[in-house]
Amino acid sequence: MSNYRIQGATGEWEVVIGLEVHAQVTSNAKLFSGAATAFGAEPNAQVSLVDAAMPGMLPVPNRECIRQAVRTGMAIEAQINAWSRFDRKNYFYADLPQGYQISQLYHPLVGEGSLLIEADEKAGIPEDKVIGIERIHVEQDAGKLMHDQHPTMSYVDLNRSGVALMEIVSKPDMRSPAEAGAYLRKLRAILRYVGSCDGNMEEGSMRADVNVSVRKAGEPFGTRTETKNVNSVRFVMQAIEHEAMRQVDVLESGGTVVQETRLFDPGTGTTRTMRSKEDAHDYRYFPDPDLLPLVLEEDFLAECRASLPELPDAKRKRYVEVLGLTPYNARELTAEVETFARFETLLAETAKATGKGEADVATQVANWSLSVAPGVIKALGDEGDPANATASAQASILAMADKAEISGGQAKEIFEIVLKTGRDPAEIAEAEGLKQVSDTGAIEAAVDAIIAANADKVEQYRAGKEALFGFFVGQTMKAMQGKANPQLVNQLLKGKLG
């Protein structure tokens, strides 16, 4: 249970949040035409006759867009509707050439599913929580209006018109800005794992419509407002906070919340009424007569399922249960596609290089990946080239460490040189003398010399002053110029000190 509450003059208010996320489907061509979807083209350069709704133009759906939405649905364990169809949502706006958006209302492609957000004490999420997902449907994006290029005109660019979107509608299950933020991050991760959306919020690949209402504990849902097209996790959290406060203010001063569409202003972190959509509440949805029912065959569904990768929750679980990582490390490593991809490559290489099982080296590789390597890279700054940090180079360092050929400190030093020069780690260890001594004879000689030179301390130690053990280790390492295998030093000292 979230303990997030707004303290009003009349008491505590609970915030109820639902998110409608519009995620651009990763595809080459648009949902219903062959025009390209790439970001950043010249105005109206990626527009087909279909996208501009020229008279007589017709939509034909792109299989890949349907496939990606189905795969996304499978990733949230949602019901996939083998029979669905497209509807028209009718309204007039300059970014909507057809005068309707082809969307899905009555029979969406994907039905109910759910998503798990993980406990995060610091963020105010005391325990894991399942957020319900109502549906995912596929629809067209609209074009873009530019208001500041001409004194009396707005300019219309239809490059985005017809780009495929998935609208992922959550249930009103979130109770704090933090939960909404966690939901968005998790959803983004899943989309990126699946490869159905690049999750690039700056380029508008993911936008959220934020539905917010407030209520006193135990009361029914209040009237909600919808803040449109908020395009970052931080802004979504800000918009919720502001909107919830605003609603509390309205209610506490005796007003009522109006169900309306609002806009978020990132500059001020506030929301305001959106004037242009005020009278567009009657969308007159009906099945698009240009399109037939979409019936998904068994083999299509089977391919969608077979092509799904291991998903964040499963991966995290496997990292803990099979690889023996700490829950914290598992979460860190699975949060982003790039992170786990790098980790898994390095893990495989390291296992190969050491001849051990992945589970046997996983903790070492995880620590290296999460703290050691990033620390070295960061400390080195511009002096190093991260491109030199290939998986095989790192695996070779980790393998030397695993075999106790090098110490932890030497591993860092070697990695530094790798970053700076791209040289081979084994060659560096050899050439720079960055190896630890595992020759028992040499270490034994050093230990014997130190025991002989410190008879008084040996006596004290044997009388029970165990803290002196560190002293002997330090002396031995010093004598060995820091290159002795610490495990061997320990072993030999223990044996000789008795």
Place this chain on the structure above:
Amino acid sequence: MSVDKATVAKIASLARIRMDDAALEQMVPELNGILQWVEQLGEVDVTGIEPMAAVIPNTLRLRDDVVDADPLTGGGKRDDVLANAPAAEHGFFGVPKVIE
């Protein structure tokens, strides 16, 4: 069900057709005549009947995800789509300024 002038005005506004009073007055009985007539459909017993979804039993064909595979439905048609525009500047369509 029948419509009054205010309802017709609301529909006309939804349909973005400007209508003055005289036009609305004239449209009210015309629409009511048609609506009354179509309402005989209410007599039909449609128990267990699904609304028609496809005229000829057929399902949706999907297209491959290939850019500009057919030039007629592909992009890169800026000049063609702007050619008939009442206002086009700098590669954009122009509309009266919108305040969002």
Place this chain on the structure above:
Amino acid sequence: MTDLTSLGVKDIRDGVAKGDFTAREVAESFNAAVAEAASLNAFIVTTPDHALAAADKVDAARAAGETLGKMAGVPIGMKDLFATHGVQTTAASHILEGFTPRYESTVSQKLWDAGAGMLGKLNLDQFAMGSSNETSYFGNVTSPWKKAGSNAAMSPGGSSGGSSAAVAARIAPAATGTDTGGSIRQPAAFTGICGIKPTYGRCSRWGIVAFASSLDQAGPMARSVEDCAIMLGAMAGFDPKDATSLQMDVPDWEAALSSDLRGKKVGIPREYRMEGTDQAILDSWEQGKAWLKDAGAEIVDVSLPHTKYALPAYYIVAPAEASSNLARYDGVRYGLRDLPDGVGLQDMYAATRAAGFGDEVKRRILIGTYVLSAGFYDAYYTQAQKVRALVARDFARAFEECDVILAPTTPTASFPLGSMNEDPLTMYLNDVFAVPASLAGLPAMSVPATINADGLPLGLQLVGRPFDEQGVLNAGLAIQQRAGFTAKPEKWW
């Protein structure tokens, strides 16, 4: 030498192929006939150069010994609902006046590829909404036919009224039409010509200005069943650009034409015996039965119990789709823009659409908007689509007992322009026999049967199973051969 304008598609094509005359001679003759017939107002724009250029290509191809297309050397009229590259395409509306597409509809492209040329863009009811050709922004089309003893201008039917008038007046050997709820068959019946609406999905809708997407089908209008078979063969075919296009081969309808109906059953739907139908129409229907029996068919009674409800269902479904299909005419990307001083975007839409749409179009947009609006959708639209499913089921059951259905095309013959304008409903009733087949997406054809006491043509309608255009054409041919319909309008234009 024969007057080339008296020839139809087959005779022109074969004559050009044989070298009896050149395609250019044919094009020139029809161009001249078109120019003379301006008083019919059948064309919105004429394109004599298009016809000539296509003809020259055919003549050159023939000279080079190349294989000629199905329609080689035949100049046709193109209903102004088909987008034609570089040629104004208006749907007979003010809102699209001056619109010159940079693309060509699939059907017109297929016709050009088959060697046809274009005489011009034919007038029609605005956005194909009408049954008399009185809703065009570019004026009424006048039928070449006159009522005996009257000089009143008669309706050529609609919405393909420019097409029917041009073919009946012999200023075009054939023309394209589109049929949403009878718009090929009713004008064909009114003007004594043939017209076939194929199975929904046979002809691509790509590039045809949409009226009601689930109903719109293109088809040929010509003076004989053979000509229709040839031209439909050139128009039909799978088009990946239309998601409702049928992915199946186009049979060679022309080659398979046969009026031998032995072994075939012809169904007579008893519910088509409606009040308000002219006695002459009922008589021609009886005559039609006799002709088909003579051709070897067995006549059986069938029942289409929901016939009565087809028309009201149509007048919900079609306007609903139209209200949405016509939303794109907003003054932003093409066509008319009415921008009163100082108004915003939404007012520009309202002003543009008020100025750009005619009354009938507005009426249907309003009806369609209303039946889809919140609170009314299920009562009107869903109910209508259920009734539509029942109409289709009626046909499916009837076709368990017969191969083709024979019915009148219209309840009356043509009427004088202006005589039916007081109540939109009386006009709608014109399509009472045509609409059921449209709702069910079935192939249906009108062929001329006889002349009534006023000297006006009457048509008979044949409706077939899905994809069975052949059965429809064959029964049509059997009627054509026995009806011996040779009447043609006296030239007065």
